[in-house]
Amino acid sequence: MIAARRPVQARLFDRSRLPDPLTFYPAELGALHGRGVWRSALCPFHKDSRPSLRVNVQTGAFRCMVCGASGGDVLAFQMQRYGLPFAAAAKAVGAWNEGHHV
Incomplete structure (x- = not known):
């Protein structure tokens, strides 16, 4: 029986390497x-004068x-805020294993 191989993108993305939200959001947004x-x-997605973005x-x-x-999650935030595709956002937050080939 031959094991199914995961797509290359799934093999390069490492969810465990996503930044801690408690560190990530203050760096991106300032004080929580x-x-x-x-x-x-x-909220960085519209002109905001009162804190309206809720983050977990x-x-x-x-x-x-x-x-x-x-x-x-923080990856979805990175993708939306900067208009990045999945792989570029994963690289930007350090969750992409560029040299890892399985």
Whole structure:
């Protein structure tokens, strides 16, 4: 029986190398407001004067309560904020094994 091979993109992406949301979001957005798992920040997806972006510092999920931008992790945030395709965003956040070939 021959084992199915994963697509090259799946082999190069390493989810365990995604940055910690508690470190990633303050670096991207500045100060996070509030306590607990969900914190607030100014939304970079629209002109924001009051913190309307909610970020989950455990999972990396985010959602803007004004413009509706949302995603499930820091990779989705990177893709949306900078208009990057999956591989480029994964490389930008350090979750791409460029030299790893299986």
